[in-house]
Amino acid sequence: MLNQIRVLEGGAQTTVQDLGRFGWAHFGVSASGAADALALRAGNLLVGNAENAAALEMTLVGGAFEFEDDAVIALTGSDFGAWLPLWTPVAVKAGGAIRCGPTRSGARCYLCVRGGLAVPRTMGSASTHLATGVGGRALRRGDLLPIGDAVVRQPRRAAASPPFSRAEALRVTRGPQAEWFGEELYRGTWTVSEESNRMGIRLRGEPIPSPAVHMLTEGVALGAVQAPPDGQPIILFVEHQTTGGYPKPANVISADFWRLGQLRPRDQVAFESVTIEQALGALRAAEEWLYSL
């Protein structure tokens, strides 16, 4: 038997992801990578992998996967109704299968396997960038995924779920054009639109007045909150375009990127303004939790 995973059901949108490809933005290729990188990193650490190892990212409705040989796996992120506990390394016997269904909490669930997925890398990363086709496509029934050798230590024994809630306000720092905007972004709540995807999270709510200023196209970053003329904000996500001409009142802090990955259509979100120092403090807390695993 080969050491590989067979896809029995692809689910709504299951892709191979690691932490993304960096250094290609100036060719118009954004990093892609896990939408909830905190869950991916935690899952890899729990099964004893390097934290950047490639794993499966499921979206809203999970898939079913068969293991052709004995494996150690961990499911992290949201609860997609599989039989095994989340945030816990679990041994699976050869021929065993994991079946996931519709989400019972947030938008994404990760299946990390000890050794990682040994799929070809493009531009230094195994991540799938769906919008451009870089790194492949969403998985379908019958796809085979070889398991690799990204092992760095023994699997952990204990379960460890993160001490952070996905329901809190999105913390943001001031964006490059913040001075063109008032406090409208921070008033009330926004609804996540059905049109949201890995490129951008589109929000609906009371429109933000559009500043009457012409802007030159410039480079844009993950988490940037764009305010197009219709006043409905778009949060640039992992597959974002690399340049844009809409003004940006705010930028989601790195420590909250994972929350973006767990937002489902029709979820409500609010924004909370923080300082760079507070943002770095929040990031430190997340890193400390990861390294305690």
Place this chain on the structure above:
Amino acid sequence: MTAVLAGARGILNLHPAFASVLVELDPRRHTHAEIEKLVRLSVEHAPEEELPASRLVEIPVRYGGEFGPDLDDVARYHDLTPRRIVELHASAEYEVSFVGFATCFPYLAGLRAELATPRLAAPRKHVAAGSVAIAGSQAGVYPLASPGGWRVIGRTPLRLFDPVGEPPPVLRMGDRVRFVPIEEGEC
């Protein structure tokens, strides 16, 4: 300035545009103050830096018809014939201001003033890969199928981006571009 910064650990991306360079940093490795210091240093040294040689790239284009659905509208807007629009577009030499958007989209400067045309009122949901387009005073080429609001006047069979390999540097910042019409009957 990018040479000084490109080697720095913790800098994830450097993205130049018309009048800006986006520096994407890993806050786990560098503070904002450290990066600012590096940026200031690299700006000081920028004049000494040798730029990569500019290349002249010829892009073959089939103008009009199904390949350039907006050619006739652009001609009407300027009160010129479609043939004249093609002549004007293909007779200029462009410079790649920078590359970005989605996968190697070149922002080209050098569009003849007579061709300056506003964007479509509502963007198209689907612009074909290879579409040669203009918007305002700019020209560009869509490397992959995507939504877009530029006026499409032709299409090139040249692949500006290959998602399977490394991005081939068909066009880089500073390169020069000429559009060469493909005549009827040519394969």
